[in-house]
Amino acid sequence: MKEQINIGMIGLGTIGCGALDVLQTNKAEIERKLGSRVEVVKIADLDITSERPVKFDKRLLTTDASEVLENPEIDIVIELIGGVHPAKEFVLRALRNGKHVVTANKELIAKEGAELFEEAAKRNLDLCFEGAVGGGIPIIAALKSSLGGNRIEQVIGIVNGTTNYILTKMSHEGRDFAEVLAEAKAHGYAEPDPTNDIEGYDARYKIAILAGIAFTCRVNVDDVYCEGITKITKRDIENARELGLAIKLLAIAKRSGEKVQIRVHPTLISVDHPLASVNDVYNAIYVRGDFVGDVMFYGRGAGPRPTGSAVAGDVMDIARNINFGATGRLPCAVLDRCEAQSMDEVATRYYMRMLVTDRPGVLASIAGVFGEQRVSIGSVIQKDQHGDNAEIVMVTHQVAERNFRRAIELISKLPVVAEVSTWIRVEE
Amino acid sequence: MKEQINIGMIGLGTIGCGALDVLQTNKAEIERKLGSRVEVVKIADLDITSERPVKFDKRLLTTDASEVLENPEIDIVIELIGGVHPAKEFVLRALRNGKHVVTANKELIAKEGAELFEEAAKRNLDLCFEGAVGGGIPIIAALKSSLGGNRIEQVIGIVNGTTNYILTKMSHEGRDFAEVLAEAKAHGYAEPDPTNDIEGYDARYKIAILAGIAFTCRVNVDDVYCEGITKITKRDIENARELGLAIKLLAIAKRSGEKVQIRVHPTLISVDHPLASVNDVYNAIYVRGDFVGDVMFYGRGAGPRPTGSAVAGDVMDIARNINFGATGRLPCAVLDRCEAQSMDEVATRYYMRMLVTDRPGVLASIAGVFGEQRVSIGSVIQKDQHGDNAEIVMVTHQVAERNFRRAIELISKLPVVAEVSTWIRVEE
Numbered sequence: 001m002k003e004q005i006n007i008g009m010i011g012l013g014t015i016g017c018g019a020l021d022v023l024q025t026n027k028a029e030i031e032r033k034l035g036s037r038v039e040v041v042k043i044a045d046l047d048i049t050s051e052r053p054v055k056f057d058k059r060l061l062t063t064d065a066s067e068v069l070e071n072p073e074i075d076i077v078i079e080l081i082g083g084v085h086p087a088k089e090f091v092l093r094a095l096r097n098g099k100h101v102v103t104a105n106k107e108l109i110a111k112e113g114a115e116l117f118e119e120a121a122k123r124n125l126d127l128c129f130e131g132a133v134g135g136g137i138p139i140i141a142a143l144k145s146s147l148g149g150n151r152i153e154q155v156i157g158i159v160n161g162t163t164n165y166i167l168t169k170m171s172h173e174g175r176d177f178a179e180v181l182a183e184a185k186a187h188g189y190a191e192p193d194p195t196n197d198i199e200g201y202d203a204r205y206k207i208a209i210l211a212g213i214a215f216t217c218r219v220n221v222d223d224v225y226c227e228g229i230t231k232i233t234k235r236d237i238e239n240a241r242e243l244g245l246a247i248k249l250l251a252i253a254k255r256s257g258e259k260v261q262i263r264v265h266p267t268l269i270s271v272d273h274p275l276a277s278v279n280d281v282y283n284a285i286y287v288r289g290d291f292v293g294d295v296m297f298y299g300r301g302a303g304p305r306p307t308g309s310a311v312a313g314d315v316m317d318i319a320r321n322i323n324f325g326a327t328g329r330l331p332c333a334v335l336d337r338c339e340a341q342s343m344d345e346v347a348t349r350y351y352m353r354m355l356v357t358d359r360p361g362v363l364a365s366i367a368g369v370f371g372e373q374r375v376s377i378g379s380v381i382q383k384d385q386h387g388d389n390a391e392i393v394m395v396t397h398q399v400a401e402r403n404f405r406r407a408i409e410l411i412s413k414l415p416v417v418a419e420v421s422t423w424i425r426v427e428e
Numbered sequence: 429m430k431e432q433i434n435i436g437m438i439g440l441g442t443i444g445c446g447a448l449d450v451l452q453t454n455k456a457e458i459e460r461k462l463g464s465r466v467e468v469v470k471i472a473d474l475d476i477t478s479e480r481p482v483k484f485d486k487r488l489l490t491t492d493a494s495e496v497l498e499n500p501e502i503d504i505v506i507e508l509i510g511g512v513h514p515a516k517e518f519v520l521r522a523l524r525n526g527k528h529v530v531t532a533n534k535e536l537i538a539k540e541g542a543e544l545f546e547e548a549a550k551r552n553l554d555l556c557f558e559g560a561v562g563g564g565i566p567i568i569a570a571l572k573s574s575l576g577g578n579r580i581e582q583v584i585g586i587v588n589g590t591t592n593y594i595l596t597k598m599s600h601e602g603r604d605f606a607e608v609l610a611e612a613k614a615h616g617y618a619e620p621d622p623t624n625d626i627e628g629y630d631a632r633y634k635i636a637i638l639a640g641i642a643f644t645c646r647v648n649v650d651d652v653y654c655e656g657i658t659k660i661t662k663r664d665i666e667n668a669r670e671l672g673l674a675i676k677l678l679a680i681a682k683r684s685g686e687k688v689q690i691r692v693h694p695t696l697i698s699v700d701h702p703l704a705s706v707n708d709v710y711n712a713i714y715v716r717g718d719f720v721g722d723v724m725f726y727g728r729g730a731g732p733r734p735t736g737s738a739v740a741g742d743v744m745d746i747a748r749n750i751n752f753g754a755t756g757r758l759p760c761a762v763l764d765r766c767e768a769q770s771m772d773e774v775a776t777r778y779y780m781r782m783l784v785t786d787r788p789g790v791l792a793s794i795a796g797v798f799g800e801q802r803v804s805i806g807s808v809i810q811k812d813q814h815g816d817n818a819e820i821v822m823v824t825h826q827v828a829e830r831n832f833r834r835a836i837e838l839i840s841k842l843p844v845v846a847e848v849s850t851w852i853r854v855e856e
Contacts (some may be wrong), residue, residue: 018719025718026577029579029644030576062446074725099724136575136723137723138569138573141570145745146558146569147741148458148744149451149737149739149741150450151457254521289737290454291453291564292444292563293564294728295727295728295732296724299724300723303717306720308719309717311577313573313575317716321754324757325754326748326749326757330748388650412804
């Protein structure tokens with residue numbers, strides 16, 4: 001048993017303050033569970049003058065990261081600055097100096113995980129990142145450990161709170177994207193530059209991490225197909241509801257034969273699916289294992305307090321390993337190379353909306369093209385009239401995306417089709 | 429690293445077969461993750477002749493538990509016979525012989541946990557029981573480890589699949605209890621003698637275990653208030669729906685000042701609550717921590733495959749501890765005595781249905797009694813006429829159960845009240 005475990009922090013922004021807060025507020029409980037004292041002994045941040053929403057001993061602050069990274073007293077470094085650089089260099093230095101690392105940095109783990117985990121393994125150090133996906137939801141631990149006896153078939157997540165908030169507002173209040181985004185920005189639910197969230201990049205990092213653990217394989221972030229929510233309209237949300245479908249930005253990872261398909265895009269799912277009722281800023285990760293069946297993990301996917309909870313859990317895990325001489329006990333199990341299935345090969349269902357000339361035979365010509373491309377139609381709804389045109393909504397049965405895209409291309413060129421307005425993937 | 433970790437099993441019933449199945453089916457994956465071989469080397473069961481739904485080497489079978497418990501080659505004993513005796517004696521013998529134990533036996537852990545964990549701790553052995561609550565849902569690991577940095581405020585679970593199936597059928601199909609129970613028995617979703625499930629005893633064991641971990645205190649099962657679902661009628665379910673409420677058998681553990689309240693009873697919750705849409709045999713556990721906020725864990729709460737998943741996760745956890753010399757790493761953290769709040773003191777809301785004389789002033793006399801007992805009324809619905817009587821449904825605001833019960837006693841005696849037909853607790 002180590003009498004005292006010393007923590008150094010890099011980054012005292014919003015998330016850093018949440019982590020510091022939980023380690024201070026629940027210090028007695030945490031120490032009692034561990035049987036060791038746990039002290040934050042140094043905090044590096046470029047800004048050491050701003051007021052923070054958490055009370056702490058200001059003498060711990062330094063602008064010099066070396067005072068954390070080179071401090072021989074420090075056992076665990078908590079990195080919470082975000083982004084790849086200089087976070088990567090800091091984490092590598094911490095590991096090379098024999099320090100365990102806790103981070104909530106999804107971009108870093110998704111892009112540079114390979115190098116970092118190799119460095120940690122070489123030195124028998126722990127590198128923990130529960131807070132990188134789903135805030136305080138213990139999904140990393142579940143996949144690495146509790147569900148470890150399963151062959152995981154798929155992981156489907158709502159892993160970005162901002163887009164889930166926007167889509168929920170659009171759905172419940174019948175409002176359009178731009179309007180809700182503006183409101184989300186005003187309320188602080190969306191960043192001033194929301195690109196990272198609304199284009200799905202944040203979700204892409206997260207599903208890359210989850211897929212890697214679930215399928216024990218190294219995922220290249222660039223192989224993850226990614227499409228944001230900017231083109232979703234209230235019109236499509238209303239049509240979908242008529243069809244018993246709800247819209248979510250889903251991050252999907254599935255085994256498909258020997259390959260894996262990993263993709264982030266707006267998706268229609270049955271309103272009866274447990275993910276359909278995950279609303280507002282909440283996240284949820286739906287996992288299917290060969291023995292456990294379907295399990296879902298739900299909670300606040302971001303924010304200083306939930307992420308602080310995850311960081312504290314990681315710190316306690318490492319502290320136990322230190323005390324039992326068992327560091328490196330649960331190493332990175334990303335052992336395989338995996339081949340990503342191209343979107344062309346991915347088979348799913350599709351919702352589509354188009355404007356057509358309102359005269360006999362139109363449906364027949366569209367159905368003809370679909371038939372040639374082996375796309376079979378599940379349902380058709382004729383919607384409102386727009387001048388000489390009628391709006392038609394269709395949902396296909398499952399078909400390879402290559403075929404569907406080819407059919408759409410051909411249908412767009414039919415003289416009777418004014419416009420294929422939009423299409424959205426539909427998951428079972 | 430131990431080259432091979434040997435498992436002995438006690439009990440090869442339905443659940444035992446599920447555990448054996450996962451350890452065989454996913455053997456290669458499990459061993460690759462652990463870096464050790466994991467072999468089931470002996471299986472004790474009184475019945476060694478019946479056909480089982482899993483293929484295995486019949487030479488492993490014995491009717492003599494000693495061949496597992498006294499076998500010096502065996503590292504981990506999996507106990508899956510259920511019930512307190514002789515399971516307790518077997519687990520104690522295993523521990524005294526230096527073997528780690530995995531069990532899914534909720535009754536054993538809830539009633540005899542104190543003695544068993546003490547024995548395990550004394551010998552630095554692991555005693556794991558993820559499968560005892562929520563089947564394959566990793567709720568024990570989450571509470572013990574990932575959420576360990578939180579002060580847990582409450583745990584609310586749907587932890588019994590049979591009753592959830594019955595209540596779901598009653599709600600969705602407008603049918604009465606007896607009819608659905610008979611059907612559930614016919615389909616094998618309810619035992620021939622369903623007492624343990626429908627009276628809430630099974631849920632009581634489970635919430636006693638969860639509360640103990642969440643509040644790090646020893647819970648006496650007898651202190652857990654327990655009420656089953658046998659008195660729930662389709663009439664009340666319909667009334668509740670009109671009020672925006674759904675019926676669930678909830679297992680509730682909450683801190684209440686310095687005390688804890690732990691109770692199992694049919695409960696009305698808002699249809700918007702995430703637990704309200706947990707249907708059929710699915711389970712879910714809703715946890716509130718001071719930092720993580722609200723998190724929910726959802727999945728199949730029973731059955732051989734999900735429970736097998738939990739058992740395999742525990743086996744892997746122990747195997748890692750063996751390999752790293754870290755057994756006893758995550759000990760039982762039930763450190764405190766906790767005082768149970770009596771139901772008299774518990775404050776909640778109440779739904780009630782009664783038959784009253786249909787004449788002026790009736791509501792005033794009822795409201796008068798409620799007022800004297802400091803019970804305040806949230807909503808009132810006048811329902812159908814029954815001869816000279818009218819049916820009235822009321823929902824109170826939050827009030828201590830002592831006051832509510834006293835009010836009901838007095839109201840029952842009012843000359844204008846023919847009958848207080850039923851009342852059900854309502855949770856926020």
